[in-house]
Amino acid sequence: MTNSKKKRPASPLVVEPQKRRLPVGLIVVVGVVVLAIVAAVGVDYWRKHSSVDVTSNGQTEPAVLTGPGTNGEGVKVGKDSATTNVDLFLDFRCPHCAEFEKETGPVLDQLVEDGTITLTYYPLKFVNPGASPRLANAFAAAAASGKALSYADEIYADFTKAWTEDQLIELGKKLGIDDAKFETAIKDNSYAGWLESINKTSNDRKVEGTPTVFVNDKMLQGDQLTVDGLKAAISGIS
Numbered sequence: 001m002t003n004s005k006k007k008r009p010a011s012p013l014v015v016e017p018q019k020r021r022l023p024v025g026l027i028v029v030v031g032v033v034v035l036a037i038v039a040a041v042g043v044d045y046w047r048k049h050s051s052v053d054v055t056s057n058g059q060t061e062p063a064v065l066t067g068p069g070t071n072g073e074g075v076k077v078g079k080d081s082a083t084t085n086v087d088l089f090l091d092f093r094c095p096h097c098a099e100f101e102k103e104t105g106p107v108l109d110q111l112v113e114d115g116t117i118t119l120t121y122y123p124l125k126f127v128n129p130g131a132s133p134r135l136a137n138a139f140a141a142a143a144a145s146g147k148a149l150s151y152a153d154e155i156y157a158d159f160t161k162a163w164t165e166d167q168l169i170e171l172g173k174k175l176g177i178d179d180a181k182f183e184t185a186i187k188d189n190s191y192a193g194w195l196e197s198i199n200k201t202s203n204d205r206k207v208e209g210t211p212t213v214f215v216n217d218k219m220l221q222g223d224q225l226t227v228d229g230l231k232a233a234i235s236g237i238s
Contacts (some may be wrong), residue, residue, distance in 0.1 A: 050167075054150075054174045055157055062112050064148050066120070068140035069194050072201045075143040078118030084234055085118045086111075087214040089202055092135035092155050092163075093128035094210045100225055101156040107227050109149065117234060121152060122198050124210060131163065134186075136195050138168040141185035145177045 066076035074087065086108065090097045111117045121143075123136035135155060142151035154171055161167060169183050185191065205214070213220045215233045224233055 054154055060113050062149055064143055064146050068143050068191055072197045074120040074122040075148050076118050076120040077148050078112045079115040082115050082118045084216055087120045089122040089207045089210055089212040091124045091127040091132050091210045093132045097211045098156050098159040100211045104227055104230055125195055135163055137189050137191045138186050140191035141182050142172055145179050145182050147175050147177055150175055
């Protein structure tokens with residue numbers, strides 16, 4: 001007779017707990033998602049906090065013939081002697097407008113400078129409900145300080161930037177706007193009422209998208225929104 005206890009046989013009704021292991025594929029997916037979130041946060045931070053650089057230093061700034069604030073009328077720049085006017089309906093958060101500016105902006109700027117055309121900006125605010133109104137209002141504030149063309153050019157020159165209030169104020173300072181009213185106008189959204197009147201004008205003129213361009217009140221077609229198309233339309237009137 002022995003005192004050692006015999007090991008009882010395992011009951012077939014008792015299941016031994018097993019350690020759960022996450023599938024390798026799931027681990028990889030989770031890792032990718034985490035990295036994507038980190039990257040997105042980093043990009044968003046950069047867009048909102050990156051410094052402002054300007055490219056238009058030394059560029060001739062055309063006179064602002066019609067400033068912001070006149071009900072339904074855009075911001076007109078150029079020389080009074082010009083016989084052709086180009087109306088540009090734009091949204092500063094519209095990628096197509098950014099492409100249009102990149103391709104045709106230098107040509108339009110030159111035509112303004114040499115007195116061939118006046119250029120009238122009609123800033124709209126529907127592409128991005130948060131950013132579009134902020135940028136349109138800041139443009140109006142810059143135009144009131146005589147920096148319409150260069151300010152618009154610079155906003156499009158760095159389309160990836162978030163253009164926060166601080167960045168918009170910094171842009172104005174780097175373009176030489178040394179006026180407390182400018183900063184106040186940005187922070188107080190001072191031109192909101194005027195922008196509503198511009199929106200009404202766009203509806204009255206049957207503007208359905210941006211960019212929309214008129215040459216002496218004649219709306220150009222999409223295939224005319226090129227350097228050659230603009231030159232042909234302008235030379236046909238001038």
